[in-house]
Amino acid sequence: MKRGYLLFHLNLAFSSIAESARPEVIQQCYWPILELIEKSNIPIGIELTGWTLQQINHLDPVWVNKFKTLLAQQRCELIGSGWSQLIGPLVPFQVNLWNQKLALALYQTLLNYRPTLVLVNEMAFASSLVELYQQVGYHGLIMDRDNIRLALKYEHHDMPTHACGVTTTKLPVLWSDSVLFQRLQRAVHGDIPIVQYLNFVQQRMASEELPLAIYANDAEVFNYRPGRFSTEGKTHPEGEWTRLQRILKQLQEQTGIEFISPTDALKLSKLQPENAMRLSSLNQPIPVKKQAKYNVNRWAAAGRDNIWLNTQCHSQYQQLSHDANSYQWQTLCELWASDFRTHITQERWLSCLQKLSTIDRVTSPSTVQTLASDTENKLELKIDDEAIYWHLATSQIKLTLNLRRGMSIDSLAFKSWQFKPLLVTKHQGYFDTIALAADFYSGGLIIEMPGLRRRITDLEWVNPELTDELNFHVITAKLDLAHFNLTKIIKISKTTEELRISYQLDPPVRNDAIIRLGIMTINMTELEQPATLEVWQGGALPEHFSLADECDHTHNVSTLVSSSASFGATTGQISIGDQHRAITLSWNPALCAAVPLLLNRRYKQQHLTRIFFSLSELDDTFKAGGHLLNFELAITPGSLSRAEESQIPSVMIQQ
Structure with missing residues (x-):
């Protein structure tokens, strides 16, 4: 017998729902779910945040009592979420931990219920969240399958049964399906014929064995339109919850499908031979739901501000x-x-x-340096015959700057690496292919303004000023760029292996633009291959990605969506290295929560590995205006850490 499950996501904080409209949403969207449970006897999963549950309890406590009764009768199931619907891979571990603790406590207080399944918020997944979910007591997670298939380059219908964390931890996964829920939405809205929808589901049932996620998405899309887009249609005159119930009944009669609870669907999935895999990749370090335009950068670098x-x-x-x-x-x-x-x-x-x-x-810097002694304060400066390059050196650092290209970094080397360069410019001709026949600088800036058809860089002639601070030698250049004035400052530590580079744009206002700076080209020839990238993405421990794979997060999805992926970097740090050494780029996200993107390509035996820091990306959520923050990046040598289960902080969860 073919089986399927239904899950409705309830969110009164939905971006387009005005506060005054919340009682209407409860009446139009939430009460019909409970009525559907009673009329159809389908054990529907209901996922809602602690905040949403609290708001419903304030506005309509009768709904909460009814839901509690149905839960006690095992006629439906509560799926965990968190106190708010936040993007876990963009949020520090302690915030993610509290988000779960607060919700679990409220579920217990108001519903006398502790969920065993958790829905990944916005289906924005990172591997280090697996340990977090297990810590707080979840037995499985629900995740959208389609972008996981892209991340894994996985063509099979038989998806992995378990999600691996960054340690030996793994959790069973119940797969949801963006295409299935979107098709049902269209049928309910009257955008496609019901018979077309039924035929589509029959085709899917014929090709797949596991329980189908017939619906696993928002409740607020039925019988309610927030007016977010001018293209929004009117609600169906039949009544969309009535129409939904009719479609589900026809689906049962025509296909013989049996609806089961999400937990029972997961139990059936676990009967398959175990196939545990890591669900993210270098190309998709944070898989999300639906099509590529919904990638993580909509929450990280677009929106209003x-x-x-x-x-x-x-x-x-x-x-x-x-x-x-x-x-x-x-x-x-x-x-x-x-x-x-x-x-x-x-x-x-x-x-x-x-x-x-x-x-x-x-306002304090992310690191504090000690005062250097006189013998260590020396800075050597050599200028080539054509005054193109400045060659600077301390006892710890060797740095070459290109003054004809905006004070870009031609090479940066540290003593602990025997002064072999970590950051470089790969000059035109380095790659023996016209596809890569360009200069790939380090330390640069690119601003693209599609509406004006302008591309702005800082690759201009500069006349920098060299000054002295307590712990740093400081080189400052001012550039008059189209639409912006840029002050670029490079600081060389007097005593340690640290270089800082900062960017100050004026006016500090975010326009319709893609703004990427701190662009660094890594010298991969000095690392054992394949090298590894290390980053924290919402968990207690770092995640590691092999750079044997290729990716381009900067690639635009369409003319309206400027990028395809990024890293969460919740600690303000990203490192690239091998088992012996690494280069670390760090910044203070409390001063500027810039978003790191990666380009990693190979041509024959040569590597092109570049990290970009974005201050603005474009998509359908973007609104011009807001703040354009100053950004400072610190560059140091070091080593990669290793994820150990014993390093995860212990937690106490209120029962």
């Missing part, structure tokens, strides 16, 4: 002590909600800003 908003959240996080009260953590989780970062209404955006208005910005 997402870089600034994420920076503010990091600032508050850094100021919270580990003994902060639950209300403070709750507020932070709410401010980190994904819905503030997409199509948020003006009224709710102003409400978000009001919450943020009490936050004091962090």
Whole structure:
């Protein structure tokens, strides 16, 4: 017998729902789910955040009591979410941990229920979240399958049964399906004939054995239109919940499908031979749901002002002590909600800003250097005959800057690497192919303004000024670029192996532009291959990605979506290295939560590996305006860490 399951995601914080419309959403979208459970006897899964449950309890406690009764009767199932719907791979571990703790406590208080399955928020997955979910007591997770297939280059219908974490931890996975839920939405809305939908499901049933995720998405799309887009159609005159029930009944009669609960669907999935895999890849380090235009950068670097908003959240996080009260953590989780970062209404955006208005910005640098002695303060400067290059050296660092190309880094080397260059410029002709016949500089900036058909770089002639600070030798250049003035500052530590490079753009206003800076070209010839990239993405431990694979996160998905992927980098650090050594790029996300993107290509035996830091990406959520923050990047040598299960902080969960 073919089986399937239904899951509805409830979110009163949905970006386009005005606060005044919440009672209407409960009446039009949430009550019909409970009525559907009673009329159809389908054991539907209901996933909602702790914040949404709290709001429903305030506005309509009868709904909560009814839901509690149905749960006690085992006629439906609660699926875990978190206190707010935040993007886990973009949020520090402690925030993710509190997000789960707060929700589990409220589920217990209001519903007397502890869910065993968790839905990955917005289907934005990172491998290090597996350990987190297991820590707080979940027995399995629900994740969209389609982008995992892209991440794994996996063509089989038989998907992995378990998701591997960064240690030996693994959790069983119940797969949802973007195409299936979108097809049902279209049938219910009347955009496609019901018979076409039924035939499509029959075809899927004939080719797949596991329980089908007939629906696993938003409840607010039926019988309600928030007015987010001018293209939104009217609700179906039949009544969309009535139409949905009719379609489900026809589906049962025509195909014989049996609807089971998500937990039972997972049990059936676990009867398959175990196939545990890591579900992310270098090309897709943070897989999400639906089509490529929904990649993680919509929450990281687009929206109304997402870089600034994420920076503010990091600032508050850094100021919270580990003994902060639950209300403070709750507020932070709410401010980190994904819905503030997409199509948020003006009224709710102003409400978000009001919450943020009490936050004091962090102004201290991310690292503190000690005062150097006189013997270590020396800086050697040599200028070539044509005054193109500055060659600078301390006892720890050798640096060559190209003054004809905006003070770009021609090479950077540290003593611990025997002064072999870590960062370089790969000059035109390095690659013996016209496809890569360009100069690939380090330390540069690119601004693209599609609406104006302008591409701006900092590859201009400069006349820098060399000055001295307490712990650094400082080189400053000012560039007059189209639409912007750029102050570029490079600081060379007097005593340690550290170089800093900062960018200050004026006016500090975010326009319709793609803004990427701190672009670094890694010298892969000095690393054993395949090298490894290390980054933290919302978990307690780092994730590692082999650079044997190729990727290009900077590749535009369409003319309206400027990039395809990025790393979460929740600690403000990303490293590339081998088992002996690494180069680390670090920044303070409480000052600027820039987003790292990777280009990794090979031509024959040669490598092109570049990291870009984005301050702005374009997609359908982008709105011009907002803040353009200063960005400072520190570059140091080091080594990669290793993920050990014993390093995961212990947690106490309120029962």
